[in-house]
Amino acid sequence: xxxxxxxxxxxxxxxxxxxxxxxxxxxxxxxxxxxxxxxxxxxxxxxxxxxxxxxxxxxxxxxxxxxxxxxxxxxxxxxxxxxxxxxxxxxxxxxxxxxxxxxxxxxxxxxxxxxxxxxxxxxxxxxxxxxxxxxxxxxxxxxxxxxxxxxxxxxxxxxxxxxxxxxxxxxxxxxxxxxxxxxxxxxxxxxxxxxxxxxxxxxxxxxxxxxxxxxxxxxxxxxxxxxxxxxxxxxxxxxxxxxxxxxxxxxxxxxxxxxxxxxxxxxxxxxxxxxxxxxxxxxxxxxxxxxxxxxxxxxxxxxxxxxxxxxxxxxxxxxxxxxxxxxxxxxxxxxxxxxxxxxxxxxxxxxxxxxxxxxxxxxxxxxxxxxxxxxxxxxxxxxxxxxxxxxxxxxxxxxxxxxxxxxxxxxxxxxxxxxxxxxxxxxxxxxxxxxxxxxxxxxxxxxxxxxxxxxxxxxxxxxxxxxxxxxxxxxxx
Numbered sequence: 001x002x003x004x005x006x007x008x009x010x011x012x013x014x015x016x017x018x019x020x021x022x023x024x025x026x027x028x029x030x031x032x033x034x035x036x037x038x039x040x041x042x043x044x045x046x047x048x049x050x051x052x053x054x055x056x057x058x059x060x061x062x063x064x065x066x067x068x069x070x071x072x073x074x075x076x077x078x079x080x081x082x083x084x085x086x087x088x089x090x091x092x093x094x095x096x097x098x099x100x101x102x103x104x105x106x107x108x109x110x111x112x113x114x115x116x117x118x119x120x121x122x123x124x125x126x127x128x129x130x131x132x133x134x135x136x137x138x139x140x141x142x143x144x145x146x147x148x149x150x151x152x153x154x155x156x157x158x159x160x161x162x163x164x165x166x167x168x169x170x171x172x173x174x175x176x177x178x179x180x181x182x183x184x185x186x187x188x189x190x191x192x193x194x195x196x197x198x199x200x201x202x203x204x205x206x207x208x209x210x211x212x213x214x215x216x217x218x219x220x221x222x223x224x225x226x227x228x229x230x231x232x233x234x235x236x237x238x239x240x241x242x243x244x245x246x247x248x249x250x251x252x253x254x255x256x257x258x259x260x261x262x263x264x265x266x267x268x269x270x271x272x273x274x275x276x277x278x279x280x281x282x283x284x285x286x287x288x289x290x291x292x293x294x295x296x297x298x299x300x301x302x303x304x305x306x307x308x309x310x311x312x313x314x315x316x317x318x319x320x321x322x323x324x325x326x327x328x329x330x331x332x333x334x335x336x337x338x339x340x341x342x343x344x345x346x347x348x349x350x351x352x353x354x355x356x357x358x359x360x361x362x363x364x365x366x367x368x369x370x371x372x373x374x375x376x377x378x379x380x381x382x383x384x385x386x387x388x389x390x391x392x393x394x395x396x397x398x399x400x401x402x403x404x405x406x407x408x409x410x411x412x413x414x415x416x417x418x419x420x421x422x423x424x425x426x427x428x429x430x431x432x433x434x435x436x437x438x439x440x441x442x443x444x445x446x447x448x449x450x451x452x453x454x455x456x457x458x459x460x461x462x463x464x465x466x467x468x469x470x471x472x473x474x475x476x477x
Contacts, residue, residue: 004035004062006042006054016150016161020175021182021196028155028180042067073119075110090117095142097131105131114145122146147211151204160204162211163194174222176229183229190216203230233450249290250280260294269295313390314431320397321424324417329405344402354403355474358396359467365392390431397424412473416466419459426455 005012011022012029026036037056045067046053053063075090086092086100090112097105108124109117118124123146133140149162157180167173167186171193176183181199185192185207192211197204210217221231249255255278263277271291275281281288332342344350368389400406400420408417430452 002035003033004037004064005029006037006040006056008039008041010039012036012038013154013159013161014165016165016196017159017198018165018167018184018196020177021159021165021184021198024180024182024198025154025157025159028157032155034155042069073109073117075112075117077110080106080110088112088115093127095144096134096140097127097143098134105135107131113143116145118146118148120148120150123148149208157198158200160195160197160201162192162208165194165196174225176225178229181229183225185217185222185225185231187217187222190218192217201229203232207231249294250278255280257294260291264295271295309387310390310431311435313387313394314428314435317390317394317397317424317431318428320394320401321421321428324397324401324406324421324424328407329401330407345405351403354399355471357399358403361392361396361399362463365389365396368392386431386434390427393424393427396420412466412470415462416470419463419466422459423456423463426452426459429455 007014009015011017011019012025013022017025026038030036037060040060041057042054043057044055045051046055046061051065051067053061054067055061077087077091080087080091080099083101083104085104085106090110091099091106093099093106093111093113095113097107097111099106099111107127109119111117111127113127126146127143130140130143147163150160152159163186171186171188173184173186175185182197183199183201184194184196186194191214192207195204195207195211209215217231224233225231249257249260259278260274260280263274266277268274268277271281271288274291274295281291331345344354368385397420400417404413404417408414430449433448433452
């Protein structure tokens with residue numbers, strides 16, 4: 001069927017989408033063979049016994065045999081007018097759904113609250129709940145202007161809108177666009193005021209909850225959104241039970257929310273059972289808090305494999321890191337020594353042996369950490385590789401003590417020491433959070449993991465350059 005869409009606004013879904021999202025939707029409609037006439041309206045119907053065409057406001061004539069009018073919600077005020085109730089566009093009500101007559105209530109599409117008429121079901125249900133409590137003599141919180149959300153499939157595209165799509169001078173807008181995907185978050189201060197999205201976005205249930213709770217949005221989340229189109233780092237959004245079926249929970253094995261829900265429906269009621277059924281959590285294990293969150297309070301409190309070993313390695317690494325921070329071994333103040341242990345730092349040979357030991361242990365430790373990133377590398381389980389990674393880090397710290405006596409030095413040496421210890425302490429935090437995650441709330445566990453991972457990244461980033469300059473200046477000078 002040849003279809004022409006006439007819209008008196010500048011783009012389709014004007015009340016839900018901003019101009020950029022509306023333009024994307026218009027392009028998709030046109031690509032599907034639908035003719036668009038925006039900024040126009042129907043002025044006249046043509047035909048005698050049946051419709052033969054329409055005349056638009058700009059004079060264009062379109063031959064057709066069917067006309068569908070989308071007129072929206074028009075409140076029925078007849079009864080209210082006859083009863084003498086106050087009305088505007090609809091029957092006027094206060095925050096407790098009372099009309100101008102105290103014992104008469106109105107809810108849903110027929111009522112008007114603070115100049116607004118709501119033509120969707122969610123506000124009507126909330127209004128009915130308030131009215132019922134009030135009529136029954138119970139305490140009820142007053143009705144507040146809702147943040148309306150629309151989630152639709154339009155011409156095969158996922159379309160989401162929350163709040164007013166039009167911007168104002170007092171608002172800050174952040175957008176992300178890649179191909180046919182468009183995401184826009186508008187903030188008033190540090191709180192979400194509106195959201196527009198074209199295309200699937202697994203974070204939408206979480207963002208909708210944040211907008212309703214007026215939760216603070218940090219600058220870090222906004223920076224990540226501008227780069228990736230997501231406010232949360234991979235796998236850290238709260239309330240995984242609200243994610244879309246297509247959202248990936250386990251990135252190591254590409255397990256989606258839908259796969260996990262199907263496994264739960266088939267009787268998987270523990271993290272271990274979910275892992276056996278779907279392989280989720282069988283790689284690095286970073287998604288296990290999300291698995292427990294999906295299972296809810298009924299999930300059994302299982303610790304990760306080799307937990308005692310991981311706990312022990314993390315404790316040793318933390319102890320050695322604290323020694324490095326607190327204990328600086330100085331040069332001896334006498335030559336009357338039975339063993340010249342200061343040769344460890346005075347002898348060029350010993351310095352090179354300890355220095356290259358640090359370099360080698362660090363390199364091997366980093367290679368071990370790539371176990372998660374190389375799917376084909378299946379030798380041994382991930383828990384064992386993680387313990388090996390921590391153990392190599394402890395050996396590197398001990399070698400660092402032999403090389404420096406845990407003296408921080410200054411300038412380049414100071415920067416290197418702080419970088420090494422920063423990496424180690426971030427690893428201790430990460431290892432401890434993993435070992436204890438079965439006792440922690442999922443949100444806290446994920447937050448500690450994120451802090452440990454990002455600490456690793458931030459301190460590791462300058463390490464190659466610092467080491468290269470350190471080796472160069474040592475041999476050059």
